[in-house]
Amino acid sequence: MSRIAAVLLAAGLSTRLPANKLLQPFRGKPLVRHAVEAALASRASPLIVVTGHNSREVTAVVNAPGVITVDNSDFSTGLSSSLKCGIKTVPPSCDGALILLGDMPFVTPALIDALLEAFDPARGREAIVPVHQGRRGNPVLWGRRFFPALLALTGDRGAKQLMALQGDLLYPLEVPDDGCLIDIDTADQF
Numbered sequence: 001m002s003r004i005a006a007v008l009l010a011a012g013l014s015t016r017l018p019a020n021k022l023l024q025p026f027r028g029k030p031l032v033r034h035a036v037e038a039a040l041a042s043r044a045s046p047l048i049v050v051t052g053h054n055s056r057e058v059t060a061v062v063n064a065p066g067v068i069t070v071d072n073s074d075f076s077t078g079l080s081s082s083l084k085c086g087i088k089t090v091p092p093s094c095d096g097a098l099i100l101l102g103d104m105p106f107v108t109p110a111l112i113d114a115l116l117e118a119f120d121p122a123r124g125r126e127a128i129v130p131v132h133q134g135r136r137g138n139p140v141l142w143g144r145r146f147f148p149a150l151l152a153l154t155g156d157r158g159a160k161q162l163m164a165l166q167g168d169l170l171y172p173l174e175v176p177d178d179g180c181l182i183d184i185d186t187a188d189q190f
Helices: 032-041 056-060 079-089 107-116 144-152 159-165
Strands: 004-010 047-049 067-071 096-101 127-132 139-143 170-173
Touching: 004 032, 004 139, 004 159, 032 047, 032 056, 032 107, 047 056, 047 079, 056 067, 056 107, 067 079, 067 096, 079 096, 079 144, 096 144, 107 127, 107 139, 107 170, 139 144
Parallel strands: 004 047, 004 096, 047 067, 127 170
Antiparallel strands: 096 139, 127 139
16 A cells, blocks of 8 residues: 655635634634644545744644644745645655645545545556546645656646646546535635
8 A cells, every 4th residue: 555645735824814714713623623634534644734824823733643744934935835845844655645735624534535545656546636526626646756846846826737737647536525626715714
């Protein structure tokens, strides 16, 4: 069985809200805590949480046994800097990394495990994206061979750039619910 790390991006400025959205209560706990708990309940290991904006406060919220935190001091330069910070922290013993976003509270351990189970480099499944009703979502699993390309990304679009370039290599995993499509960005969504 392959070993896949979870890299949770939790460094952003959350510019659409007056306060850091990852720290705001959502269904009884800070928003980012939902993603942490889903990752910890899955087979992904280790869980690497990349902090940046409000690093100390986010670290306090995500702190749990099995969580590795890494601070991205360049978080203001965009999402790709946090992605690179997380990928650099993935242990050499891991075959890939599942990139999770801290503002997606409906990603479940079952979804994470389904992505991990679909990972099969021998069958051409080294980059896996969840798809619900024809729409691509998150998290996306990247095999280690994509790490150099992830480390070369720039700007604030994260791995979407790589998905556009490697579209034919992405394995679309059809999933039964829309949790892979829902992120929380506005006060109304809270």
